[in-house]
Amino acid sequence: MSEQDGALHEVARLVSTCERLVWLTGAGLSVASGLLPYRKSKDAVWSRFITDWGTIERFRESPVEWWREFWLKAHADLAHGSPIEPNAGHDAITRMVRSRPAHLVVTQNIDGLHRKSGVAEQQLVEIHGRHDRFICTRPGCARVLEPFGTVDLSCLDEGTVPRCDVCAEPLRPLVLLFDESYDAHPAYGMRTARRALNDAEVILFVGTSFSVGITDYAIRAGRYAGARLVNVNVEAAEQHGLVNLLGPAEVTLPALAAITDPS
Numbered sequence: 001m002s003e004q005d006g007a008l009h010e011v012a013r014l015v016s017t018c019e020r021l022v023w024l025t026g027a028g029l030s031v032a033s034g035l036l037p038y039r040k041s042k043d044a045v046w047s048r049f050i051t052d053w054g055t056i057e058r059f060r061e062s063p064v065e066w067w068r069e070f071w072l073k074a075h076a077d078l079a080h081g082s083p084i085e086p087n088a089g090h091d092a093i094t095r096m097v098r099s100r101p102a103h104l105v106v107t108q109n110i111d112g113l114h115r116k117s118g119v120a121e122q123q124l125v126e127i128h129g130r131h132d133r134f135i136c137t138r139p140g141c142a143r144v145l146e147p148f149g150t151v152d153l154s155c156l157d158e159g160t161v162p163r164c165d166v167c168a169e170p171l172r173p174l175v176l177l178f179d180e181s182y183d184a185h186p187a188y189g190m191r192t193a194r195r196a197l198n199d200a201e202v203i204l205f206v207g208t209s210f211s212v213g214i215t216d217y218a219i220r221a222g223r224y225a226g227a228r229l230v231n232v233n234v235e236a237a238e239q240h241g242l243v244n245l246l247g248p249a250e251v252t253l254p255a256l257a258a259i260t261d262p263s
Contacts, residue, residue, distance in 0.1 A: 007245045008252070011204070011230050012259035015096055018201040018228075022193075023093055024218050025107045025114070028207025028233060032087040032250040035077050035111060055179040056172075059137070063161045063170040067153065071173065078111060078131045079153075086117035089206070089249035092257040094118045099261060104196045106189075108212060110175050125189035125196075127182065127214050129175035135185070136164040137172050145186070147174050182213065197221040206232045207249050210239060 015021065027035065052058060053070040072079050086094075094117045097103045105124050107114050110131040114124055134151045136143035143164045151162035151171055162171040174187055182190035193214065197203065203222045208215055219239060222229050231237035232252055236244045245252055 004246060007243060008255060009259065011232075011243065011245050012256055014202045014228055014230070015100075015204075015256065015260045019102050020196070020200050021100070021103045021202040021204070022196050022200045022218070023097070023103070023105045023204050023206060024208065024215065025093070025105065025109060025206040026208025026212075026215075027109060028209075029089050029249045030084075030087070030109055030111050030113055031207070032089065032248065033084050033111075033113060035084060052178070054177050056137075056177050057179055059170075059172055059177070063137075063172075064156060064159050066172075067161055068156045072153070072156075075110075075131060084111060084113065086113045087250045089253040090114060090117040092253035093206070095257045096260055097123050104192070106193045106196070106214065106218075108208060108214060110173075125193045127176070127188055127190065127193055128212075129173070129185070129188060131173060131175065133174040133187070134162065134171045135174050136167060136169050138164065138167050138169040141167045141169065143167070143171075147187070194221075198225060200225060200227045202228045202230065204230045204232060205237070205242070206253070208233070210237060 053066070059066045077084065090113050093105060097105060097119060101123065103123065105114055105119050106127050107125070108128050110126065110128050112130060112132060133147040133149065135147050141164060143166050148171060153162065163169065164171055174185065176182065176184065176188055182188055197218050198221050200222060203218050205215065219229065229242045230245060231242045232245045232249060234246065234248060236246065
C-alpha cells in the first residue's frame with residue numbers, strides 16, 4: 001500500500017468513527033468549479049487585488065469605487081451571475097456529512113456551493129459570509145440583520161451605489177472584511193464554529209492555504225483538544241502534526257466518500 005493509500009484509509013477511518021468532526025474548507029475546493037484561488041497561484045485573487053481594498057474603512061471612503069474597482073473585479077466570477085456549480089469535491093462532502101448529522105462544515109468560501117450541493121443548514125457555517133446577501137452599513141439599522149437578496153448595480157458607472165430601503169445608507173455584501181472580527185455579524189456563525197472546533201475529535205482542512213484567522217483558531221483549538229488534524233490539498237501543509245492527504249479535492253474526496261459510504 002502506498003503512502004497516499006495509507007493516508008486515504010486512515011482518514012476514512014477517522015471520518016467513519018469520529019462523532020465530533022469538523023470540515024474546514026477553503027478556496028481550493030472550489031477551483032474545479034471555475035472559481036479563482038485566493039493565494040499561491042499566478043491567477044490568485046490576492047496577487048491581483050491588494051488586500052487593503054477589502055476593508056470597511058476603504059468602503060466608507062468611496063462606496064462607488066469599492067464596488068466598481070474592488071468587489072466586481074475581485075469577485076467577477078460570482079458578482080456577474082456566472083453559472084457556478086458544485087464539483088465532485090463538494091458533492092463528496094455532502095454525501096459524507098448527510099449520514100453523520102453531528103459533523104459540521106465550516107467554510108471560508110462565500111460562493112454558496114456547499115449549500116447548493118445540499119449540505120443541511122444546521123450543518124453549515126459560512127464563516128466569511130455570502131456573496132449573494134447584502135446589508136446596510138449604518139449600525140443599528142434593521143437591514144443590518146435583515147439582508148437583501150439582490151442589489152441593483154446597473155448605475156455604478158454613473159456613481160450610484162445600491163442603498164438601504166430603510167435609511168438610504170450604502171449597501172455592502174454580507175462578507176467578512178479584513179478589518180472586521182468574526183463576531184461582527186451573527187450570520188458568520190463564529191459562535192457555532194468556535195464551539196465545534198473546541199470540541200472536535202477531528203478537523204479536516206480542505207483546500208485552504210492556512211492564511212486566515214479561522215484556520216489559525218482551528219489549529220490552536222484542535223491541538224489543545226488533542227484532535228487529529230488532516231490536510232486535504234494539492235500540497236503538504238507546513239504546520240507540524242497534520243496528516244496530509246494530497247491531490248485535488250475533486251479527486252481525493254470522492255475516493256474518501258467511496259470508502260466511508262460504499263453504498
